[in-house]
Amino acid sequence: MKVRFVTRAFLWSFIPFALLLAGSFWVIQQRVQRTVHSGLRSSLREAHMSMARLRQESELQNSRFLRIVAENPPLKAGLQLLLVNPKSGSARLTLEDQLREIAETLHFDFLLVSNPEGAPLVGVVRIDDQLVAMGTQRMKPPQQGFFSLGSNTYQVTSFPIDINDENIGVLSIGEHFDLSEFTTPAILAQSGKVLRSSVPNASPAELESALRNCGDQAECETQVAGETYMTLAADSINFGDGYTLRSLQSVDSVSRPVQAVVREVFLIATLGALLAAAALSFFSSRSIVRPIATVVSSLRQSENTGTLPSFESNPTTIHEIRELTESFTRAATAVRESRENLQQAYVEFIGSLAGALDARDDYTAGHSRRVSEYSCAIAEALNITGSDLEVLRVGALLHDIGKIGVMDSVLRKPGKLTGDEMVLVQQHPSIGRRILEGVRGFQSYLPIVELHHENWDGTGYPLHLSDVKVPLCARIVHVADAYDAMTSARPYRFALGHEAAMREIKRCAGTQFDPEIVLALLNADQAGRLARNTRDAEPGLRLVPVPKATGEAY
Amino acid sequence: MLVILTFLPSLRAGDIEGTIIIQRKLTKRKVTPSADFYQRGAAVELGSDPDQDPLAFERSHVVIYLDGNFGAGGNNTAELNQKDRRFSPDLVVIPAGSSVSFANLDPIFHNVFSLSKAKSFDLGNYPKDQSRTVTFAKAGIVFVDCHLHPNMSAVIVVTPNRWSTKADGSGRFVLSDVRSGTYTIVAWHRSAGFFRKTVHVNESGHATVDFTIPLDEGGIVQQARQ
Numbered sequence: 193m194k195v196r197f198v199t200r201a202f203l204w205s206f207i208p209f210a211l212l213l214a215g216s217f218w219v220i221q222q223r224v225q226r227t228v229h230s231g232l233r234s235s236l237r238e239a240h241m242s243m244a245r246l247r248q249e250s251e252l253q254n255s256r257f258l259r260i261v262a263e264n265p266p267l268k269a270g271l272q273l274l275l276v277n278p279k280s281g282s283a284r285l286t287l288e289d290q291l292r293e294i295a296e297t298l299h300f301d302f303l304l305v306s307n308p309e310g311a312p313l314v315g316v317v318r319i320d321d322q323l324v325a326m327g328t329q330r331m332k333p334p335q336q337g338f339f340s341l342g343s344n345t346y347q348v349t350s351f352p353i354d355i356n357d358e359n360i361g362v363l364s365i366g367e368h369f370d371l372s373e374f375t376t377p378a379i380l381a382q383s384g385k386v387l388r389s390s391v392p393n394a395s396p397a398e399l400e401s402a403l404r405n406c407g408d409q410a411e412c413e414t415q416v417a418g419e420t421y422m423t424l425a426a427d428s429i430n431f432g433d434g435y436t437l438r439s440l441q442s443v444d445s446v447s448r449p450v451q452a453v454v455r456e457v458f459l460i461a462t463l464g465a466l467l468a469a470a471a472l473s474f475f476s477s478r479s480i481v482r483p484i485a486t487v488v489s490s491l492r493q494s495e496n497t498g499t500l501p502s503f504e505s506n507p508t509t510i511h512e513i514r515e516l517t518e519s520f521t522r523a524a525t526a527v528r529e530s531r532e533n534l535q536q537a538y539v540e541f542i543g544s545l546a547g548a549l550d551a552r553d554d555y556t557a558g559h560s561r562r563v564s565e566y567s568c569a570i571a572e573a574l575n576i577t578g579s580d581l582e583v584l585r586v587g588a589l590l591h592d593i594g595k596i597g598v599m600d601s602v603l604r605k606p607g608k609l610t611g612d613e614m615v616l617v618q619q620h621p622s623i624g625r626r627i628l629e630g631v632r633g634f635q636s637y638l639p640i641v642e643l644h645h646e647n648w649d650g651t652g653y654p655l656h657l658s659d660v661k662v663p664l665c666a667r668i669v670h671v672a673d674a675y676d677a678m679t680s681a682r683p684y685r686f687a688l689g690h691e692a693a694m695r696e697i698k699r700c701a702g703t704q705f706d707p708e709i710v711l712a713l714l715n716a717d718q719a720g721r722l723a724r725n726t727r728d729a730e731p732g733l734r735l736v737p738v739p740k741a742t743g744e745a746y
Numbered sequence: 747m748l749v750i751l752t753f754l755p756s757l758r759a760g761d762i763e764g765t766i767i768i769q770r771k772l773t774k775r776k777v778t779p780s781a782d783f784y785q786r787g788a789a790v791e792l793g794s795d796p797d798q799d800p801l802a803f804e805r806s807h808v809v810i811y812l813d814g815n816f817g818a819g820g821n822n823t824a825e826l827n828q829k830d831r832r833f834s835p836d837l838v839v840i841p842a843g844s845s846v847s848f849a850n851l852d853p854i855f856h857n858v859f860s861l862s863k864a865k866s867f868d869l870g871n872y873p874k875d876q877s878r879t880v881t882f883a884k885a886g887i888v889f890v891d892c893h894l895h896p897n898m899s900a901v902i903v904v905t906p907n908r909w910s911t912k913a914d915g916s917g918r919f920v921l922s923d924v925r926s927g928t929y930t931i932v933a934w935h936r937s938a939g940f941f942r943k944t945v946h947v948n949e950s951g952h953a954t955v956d957f958t959i960p961l962d963e964g965g966i967v968q969q970a971r972q
Contacts, residue, residue: 269893273855273871282873286854286894289831 201477209469221458232447240424262351262363271361287314292323302346302366308359338435345369376439383434419444483513543589564588566672569721573712587640588669594624606683618653644669647704667706760951762924766917767958768804772937802915809839809903810919811910813930820844828856833900841908842885849877857893864888933957
């Protein structure tokens with residue numbers, strides 16, 4: 193799989209960072225939640241305990257108050273009356289009436305007088321807001337604890353009725369047991385069976401199994417309907433008869449909102465940290481990659497342009513990248529130099545080949561070199577510089593390379609050529625083109641080699657092109673070639689003098705030559721760039737009649 | 747009673763009339779709790795407070811008598827029953843020497859006792875349809891209670907002579923057949939106490955005395971129980 197360097201740098205910096213952050217946040221959150229949970233639980237327990245203590249205190253107060261009820265002289269008198277007349281219905285009624293009165297006045301729901309042995313004598317109980325007398329024969333209410341009568345459950349406390357330190361009976365006082373008076377949910381159970389409960393959304397079966405988990409523990413934590421509850425057994429009174437009373441508090445409902453806040457805070461913190469990490473990773477990966485990307489883009493550019501890049505101005509101050517670009521620059525320079533050397537070598541080779549060709553004949557010796565010089569002079573007059581000038585220089589040096597393929601007998605023939613011989617000679621531009629075509633990097637010289645004998649008016653060879661259809665460089669070389677030919681001696685004539693040659697060229701401007709180039713030649717001459725003085729100093733050679741410029745300058 | 751009497755015997759007799767003026771409530775009446783007892787027995791009307799004018803109640807609970815041991819006492823018998831867990835009536839006026847019979851008409855036991863100086867007694871507990879009798883030889887205020895029912899209470903006013911009466915609801919009273927002379931006339935209210943005035947019954951045989959109970963602002967209210 194291809195992965196971009198920037199992606200890779202981003203992922204390598206972001207993923208470990210993100211994992212580390214998320215992991216540590218998770219761990220911290222867990223810890224915080226646990227701490228919060230246990231803190232809440234302990235405060236809950238304290239609240240629960242203090243409530244239980246308050247309840248215990250209020251029960252104590254209540255018991256003091258109830259003791260006073262047992263110290264009721266009329267009640268004592270009534271009990272004594274009944275004890276003296278145990279069979280008397282009126283006596284029973286009298287005591288019952290007193291109990292009713294107490295119950296009415298003090299709002300008790302259950303009042304029972306027993307003899308000192310604990311056998312119930314007379315009692316009244318409130319059922320549906322009506323005080324009714326109890327049938328006491330079969331009843332065995334506890335002295336202390338809970339007592340169920342029909343669907344009602346009463347919480348009962350008993351106190352002795354004494355006269356002068358003599359115990360004459362027991363007064364049991366009870367109230368409807370109502371879980372709603374508890375500030376917390378509560379369960380009343382008898383021998384593990386739930387009688388009453390104020391725990392929301394919990395069935396008795398669930399509560400019973402939760403209570404079983406708690407066993408005999410006074411304080412325990414248990415699950416009811418998926419909620420964690422802390423339960424506390426009310427142990428302030430001995431309920432007896434297997435009754436247990438437990439108050440419950442939901443730990444979850446207390447801790448849930450806090451936990452939610454903690455979770456939210458950590459979620460936001462984690463997301464924020466991840467975002468920050470992503471941004472940091474993004475910028476760091478960008479800053480790592482940017483210098484490399486710069487290098488890469490300049491390399492790609494050089495790939496498109498075909499030139500080797502140079503990093504003369506370092507794109508970065510980063511040490512490694514600079515090393516990279518420097519070594520690349522060194523390598524590129526080495527490659528370029530070697531390529532240039534190679535090119536140079538080719539050019540020199542071809543140039544020396546052309547020189548050697550020229551040197552076969554005394555008359556043409558130095559011709560290629562001179563044409564090259566003249567061409568450069570004209571080009572400078574035309575303000576041609578740089579690589580175009582270089583192409584012209586080398587191309588002019590090579591312009592007659594095709595003459596390799598023309599027989600010496602024709603080339604060196606003193607005197608006029610026949611038509612066939614002329615045809616052979618006129619093949620040299622095409623031959624030169626063929627020779628150089630196969631050489632890589634010489635494409636730019638081909639027009640000069642092939643077209644330096646095309647005339648401005650289209651009378652040249654080999655393609656008979658006219659005016660600007662012939663490339664400028666070929667037109668320049670054409671003029672330079674003609675000038676050199678005219679100012680050089682031939683076996684069959686003397687060399688023309690400079691002035692004469694110039695005149696002849698001027699005469700042929702617009703027919704054989706491009707007038708602008710002729711003008712450039714004149715300018716170059718005036719600038720003293722056409723240094724052909726040595727030849728001009730051979731006056732003896734000028735005796736030959738001036739040949740026609742056309743066709744003569746091979 | 748440490749009142750110096752002025753006793754002037756006269757051959758002619760007349761009436762003392764008057765009005766008890768009570769303008770505010772004096773008694774915080776304790777109403778028997780409406781314990782619907784005997785639900786399984788006979789229905790008994792309980793001691794709900796009659797819709798009585800409270801001031802009329804106060805006036806009708808004022809006893810007026812002439813102070814002083816003159817004339818013969820009484821030997822009649824008054825009734826003070828226990829019914830609906832109340833003493834009925836709750837105020838009995840008798841001359842010294844008379845008897846009161848205490849009959850229990852309730853289906854429950856009652857107990858009648860008094861710790862008053864004038865007469866202290868305890869009749870014990872006794873059930874329905876039994877009656878006990880007590881003779882009051884000495885003049886004075888006798889408070890009667892029930893051991894079993896502390897909210898039951900009655901007063902027997904034992905007067906030194908037979909000139910005694912209760913005011914009616916409008917506060918009016920008449921003591922008739924009073925020989926002419928000068929007397930100390932006493933009005934007693936359980937909460938307000940004793941109020942004494944001197945009254946002169948002349949030969950025309952008519953005198954008028956008005957009591958304002960309690961005394962006007964700045965007056966002294968005497969103690970109810972001495």
